[in-house]
Amino acid sequence: MARALIFDLDGTLIDTVYAHVFAWQRALAEAGLPIEGWRIHRRIGMSGGLFTRAVARELGRPLSDTEVEEIQRRHGELFRELVPERRPLPGAVDLLAHLGEAEVPFGIATSGRRPEIDASLEVLGVGADVVVVERGDVLRAKPEPDLFLACQERMGVHIRDVTVVGDAVWDLLAARRAGMLSVGLLTGGYGEDELARAGAFRVYRDPAELNASLDELGIVP
Amino acid sequence: MARALIFDLDGTLIDTVYAHVFAWQRALAEAGLPIEGWRIHRRIGMSGGLFTRAVARELGRPLSDTEVEEIQRRHGELFRELVPERRPLPGAVDLLAHLGEAEVPFGIATSGRRPEIDASLEVLGVGADVVVVERGDVLRAKPEPDLFLACQERMGVHIRDVTVVGDAVWDLLAARRAGMLSVGLLTGGYGEDELARAGAFRVYRDPAELNASLDELGIVP
Numbered sequence: 001m002a003r004a005l006i007f008d009l010d011g012t013l014i015d016t017v018y019a020h021v022f023a024w025q026r027a028l029a030e031a032g033l034p035i036e037g038w039r040i041h042r043r044i045g046m047s048g049g050l051f052t053r054a055v056a057r058e059l060g061r062p063l064s065d066t067e068v069e070e071i072q073r074r075h076g077e078l079f080r081e082l083v084p085e086r087r088p089l090p091g092a093v094d095l096l097a098h099l100g101e102a103e104v105p106f107g108i109a110t111s112g113r114r115p116e117i118d119a120s121l122e123v124l125g126v127g128a129d130v131v132v133v134e135r136g137d138v139l140r141a142k143p144e145p146d147l148f149l150a151c152q153e154r155m156g157v158h159i160r161d162v163t164v165v166g167d168a169v170w171d172l173l174a175a176r177r178a179g180m181l182s183v184g185l186l187t188g189g190y191g192e193d194e195l196a197r198a199g200a201f202r203v204y205r206d207p208a209e210l211n212a213s214l215d216e217l218g219i220v221p
Numbered sequence: 222m223a224r225a226l227i228f229d230l231d232g233t234l235i236d237t238v239y240a241h242v243f244a245w246q247r248a249l250a251e252a253g254l255p256i257e258g259w260r261i262h263r264r265i266g267m268s269g270g271l272f273t274r275a276v277a278r279e280l281g282r283p284l285s286d287t288e289v290e291e292i293q294r295r296h297g298e299l300f301r302e303l304v305p306e307r308r309p310l311p312g313a314v315d316l317l318a319h320l321g322e323a324e325v326p327f328g329i330a331t332s333g334r335r336p337e338i339d340a341s342l343e344v345l346g347v348g349a350d351v352v353v354v355e356r357g358d359v360l361r362a363k364p365e366p367d368l369f370l371a372c373q374e375r376m377g378v379h380i381r382d383v384t385v386v387g388d389a390v391w392d393l394l395a396a397r398r399a400g401m402l403s404v405g406l407l408t409g410g411y412g413e414d415e416l417a418r419a420g421a422f423r424v425y426r427d428p429a430e431l432n433a434s435l436d437e438l439g440i441v442p
Contacts, residue, residue, distance in 0.1 A: 015257050015258055017258055017259070018239060018242045018243055018246065018258035018259075018261075018262065019243065019258075021239045022239055022240065022243045022303070025239065034308065036236050036310060036311065036408060036427070037236055037238055037239035037240075037410065038238070038239075038407055038408050038409065038410040040239075041239065041410050042410075082243070087255065089257060090257065186259055187257060187259050188259065189258065189259040189262050189263075189410060190412060191411060191412030191414055191415040192414075192415075193412055193413075193414035193415065194412040194413075194414065206257070
């Protein structure tokens with residue numbers, strides 16, 4: 001049984017974190033929920049619904065389901081306006097191609113939703129043969145372990161053989177709860193210590209550095 | 222001689238870091254210099270010229286002075302479009318008012334420029350009696366110590382009596398080189414360990430928490 005990798009998508013393979021922060025900040029301010037950029041940043045990667053409710057609770061203003069949906073819709077709209085094209089992070093396309101050629105199984109597990117994630121998958125060259133688990137496939141998004149567990153099951157690999165790759169503490173927390181190893185990438189704008197303390201076995205700058213360091217993870221393609 | 226405080230502005234008193242990241246990313250991409258959000262984020266707080274040249278060097282494409290100026294101009298334009306109004310960080314207005322009433326001397330030292338910073342100073346209630354040193358007042362911006370030293374001289378306080386308050390490692394590095402104590406705020410999106418390792422004596426969440434913790438710094442208003 002080969003070792004397997006499960007990747008987060010936004011901020012791990014595609015450079016979208018800062019655009020998400022900015023779009024959330026605008027959508028929330030428009031809804032009368034002004035909140036600081038850094039607090040949004042540290043929550044990116046959670047499910048959008050969980051995130052919106054957490055912000056509202058913090059500001060002491062409970063939201064109805066309709067309001068939560070409207071804020072999420074507006075965030076999506078602003079995000080598409082701000083970032084018409086997706087940009088893979090350095091080395092992301094090469095890393096996935098490399099794993100494919102070496103027959104190291106990998107999948108993608110994201111708190112994002114189809115069809116919003118489709119452009120990202122396309123620009124990464126992720127074909128129909130790759131297992132992709134998205135928000136709509138599970139009941140609970142990160143930091144619950146459901147996305148990673150669903151991905152691992154569909155890939156047909158053992159939990160103990162999986163290493164999760166993510167840029168946010170929510171990925172690392174969800175991986176731990178799923179009983180999986182994890183590594184962190186700095187591409188989401190967290191500091192190295194934050195990722196290590198959240199359970200990352202190693203921290204790399206970006207997918208390019210991870211690609212050059214696979215043997216440090218016991219993966220020898 | 223009372224203890225004195227010198228504040229950074231963007232990211233420390235005003236919530237502008239994520240809008241700056243996004244505006245820089247767009248301005249640089251338009252100039253054919255695509256670069257990841259997290260790399261921009263970790264350089265915010267440097268002078269714009271230094272920053273633009275650093276990015277260009279990293280991408281292996283040297284820039285002429287005219288190009289550097291044009292990218293800076295475009296960044297300013299996008300920034301004003303994206304953030305028409307400045308939002309003080311939680312507790313910032315109260316903190317400055319509190320220091321003023323208690324007659325604790327304070328000043329502001331920023332890598333930003335007039336007239337771009339004027340709206341921020343106004344929303345913070347910073348009057349003409351407060352020493353404000355901006356990019357145009359010194360030869361070299363952060364991480365050089367010039368901004369903090371010029372501010373301290375104009376305030377007429379001793380270096381050993383100054384505590385610098387900043388959100389970026391560049392503030393903390395410049396403070397160290399100026400021989401000043403420093404504290405960090407999480408409002409710029411750095412992790413606590415990054416700020417502590419760069420020399421911050423304490424790290425607070427935001428200006429509100431700093432305001433409630435002045436006695437931890439030996440400042441008893």
